[in-house]
């Protein structure tokens with residue numbers, strides 16, 4: 001959506017604050033021995049404590065409040081009885097609906113003693129987001145964000161996922177335009193003042209191809225290497241973008 005009024009802007013901020021609170025609670029909870037279902041339960045509890053709705057639950061049949069993607073699972077990991085172990089990297093992606101507005105954000109958390117290369121990967125996903133964010137300004141185009149994310153990732157020796165993208169957001173979780181993590185400068189939809197978007201690099205170390213479970217949601221890296229995900233809901237303005245889920 002394009003937020004035109006202060007109350008719309010405040011609506012997006014409030015929904016995003018709920019997402020941020022749920023992410024913070026999840027981060028504290030991600031410890032060796034906890035199951036991903038237990039993390040999901042905390043996420044749902046926090047979201048509902050604000051009177052918000054976990055909008056992933058029931059979205060195209062998705063069963064849970066959060067997507068929890070461990071190690072080689074890139075995105076859309078379904079919470080399960082799998083326990084988190086020392087050395088895992090755990091991505092948590094949360095969408096919440098409050099008063100008709102959606103917020104959406106993801107982080108990858110390191111559990112205990114994580115391999116140096118995985119820590120680098122986690123930082124790269126975050127840095128790729130900020131590389132893209134530099135171009136999130138009215139007058140630019142979506143491809144400016146996309147190409148910056150791609151360039152950052154590839155210059156640092158990583159791949160970027162192509163089959164899944166960032167997106168517009170507002171009353172619905174996914175709205176136009178798509179915000180890919182690869183692309184060309186000066187192409188794609190024009191960015192407008194008030195436009196709400198999610199920029200969400202999904203970074204596998206090399207091969208960007210994905211393996212999607214045939215009868216499920218779970219998306220793995222094709223070569224089974226660990227992947228990181230970093231996402232924020234952002235309002236584009238004529239000046240600095242406003243990050244709502246930080």
Ligand code: MF3
Pocket residue numbers: 055056057059060062066067076093094095104105167198200231
């Ligand atoms: N939060 C995801 C996104 O970033 C979408 C969640 S898919 C769902 O776009 F099925 F879990 F809802």
Ligand code: CO
Pocket residue numbers: 093094095104105106231
């Ligand atoms: Co998300």
Ligand code: CO
Pocket residue numbers: 104105166167198200231
């Ligand atoms: Co998203």
